[in-house]
Amino acid sequence: MFKIVSDSSMDLNKTLENQIDVEKVPFKLYIEEEEIVDNADLNVIEFIQKMKKSAKLPRTACPSPDDFKQLFEGVEEVFAVTISSKLSGTYNSAILAKNLVLEEVKKKIHVFDSKSASVGQTLVGIKIDEMIKQEFSFEKIVEEVEKYIANMKTFFISENLDNLIKNGRIPSWKGKLAMALKIRPIMKAIEGDILVHERVRGSNKAFEKLAQTVCEMAHESGSKRLAISHVNNPERAKSLKARIQELCDFQEIIIVPTHGLTSLYCDDQGIILAF
Numbered sequence: 677m678f679k680i681v682s683d684s685s686m687d688l689n690k691t692l693e694n695q696i697d698v699e700k701v702p703f704k705l706y707i708e709e710e711e712i713v714d715n716a717d718l719n720v721i722e723f724i725q726k727m728k729k730s731a732k733l734p735r736t737a738c739p740s741p742d743d744f745k746q747l748f749e750g751v752e753e754v755f756a757v758t759i760s761s762k763l764s765g766t767y768n769s770a771i772l773a774k775n776l777v778l779e780e781v782k783k784k785i786h787v788f789d790s791k792s793a794s795v796g797q798t799l800v801g802i803k804i805d806e807m808i809k810q811e812f813s814f815e816k817i818v819e820e821v822e823k824y825i826a827n828m829k830t831f832f833i834s835e836n837l838d839n840l841i842k843n844g845r846i847p848s849w850k851g852k853l854a855m856a857l858k859i860r861p862i863m864k865a866i867e868g869d870i871l872v873h874e875r876v877r878g879s880n881k882a883f884e885k886l887a888q889t890v891c892e893m894a895h896e897s898g899s900k901r902l903a904i905s906h907v908n909n910p911e912r913a914k915s916l917k918a919r920i921q922e923l924c925d926f927q928e929i930i931i932v933p934t935h936g937l938t939s940l941y942c943d944d945q946g947i948i949l950a951f
Contacts, residue, residue: 678808679751682764683739684714685759686797687905689932696805699747701739703766703937708732714936724908724944734940738766744773753814753887754785755821757800758870759793759937772931785852791868794938795903798930800825802901828950829893830865831873833882835909835945862886863878883916883947891924892923894951902951903930905938916947926951 684702705712707726707787712718748754756774770787777785784817790797801823807817822826860882864873873889890902902920906913913931920929934942942948 677751677753677888679747679754679809680801680804680808681744681747681754681756681770682797682801683758683764683770683933683937685764685766685793685937686757686801687794687932687938688798688801688932689930692798692802692930692932698801701743703739704737705936705940706735706737712936717843718936720933720935720939721908724939727940728944736764736881736937736940738764739769739770741769741776744770745776747844748777748785749781754783754803755817756785756787757790757797757804758787759774759797760791760865761789762791762868763793763870784814786814788821788825789868791825792828792865792950793941794934794948794950795905795930795932796828796830796865798903798905798932799828799901799950827897827899829889829890829897829899830950831886831950832863832942832946832948833860833879833886834863834935834943835860835879862889881914884919886949887916887919887923890920890949890951894924897951899951900927901930902926902928902949903932903941904947904949905932905934905949907934907939907942907944907946909947912945912947914950 681700682698682700684700703714705714707730732736756770767789770816774785774787788800790800803821859875859877861875862873863870876885895936904913904917917929
């Protein structure tokens, strides 16, 4: 029997929640002194409003090894998918949990470092689920999914740069200047770290450039599935999907809303895509 486990950075819509059997280990989120659990009970819109009102950078605490250990028990084969190890200690927690379980019982557990977040993890979860349903062996699934992760691309645009400034991803003076000039940096995950890919003036031009960049890369890599997540911004996600469909031939484009952790990092109105 197989099980898929993820941290709460993996963003899903209702259709995917019914399609993929994933058990999530939640992050803990902190605004000022309030602790918020990133689980199904979280009201994301209220959470975003609290972030906007806070002068301090919201903080996060990754799941503990024991959180993962509890979900790793009870089945013979486990696939875990974590947010990039460059962004969080979650991967290390999952590895420690794996080692603790294997000291007690013989079974198969593999922890995938997604080298991404949000819809990057979503795509990895879909890939695992498809291969399980096609009855591939544990070892073959590990091999193919690791290759998939190595070839996956992740981009995002934050309409609001406040959290990127607060958490040091963009120097304060550069961030404030960019906001004053309406410059929108297109960010990219490179080996699991988040770096500026390109700076474009104006939101519409930035999303047009993103669509063009994605289609150029997808053509080169042969990617057939793309996923878009949005922080309280469904109309932008839909328009980006429509534009990408005009420019290239993805067989499937999925749109999902972000949950707590992704909303914290990408900030209100932000967009993430992976393929």
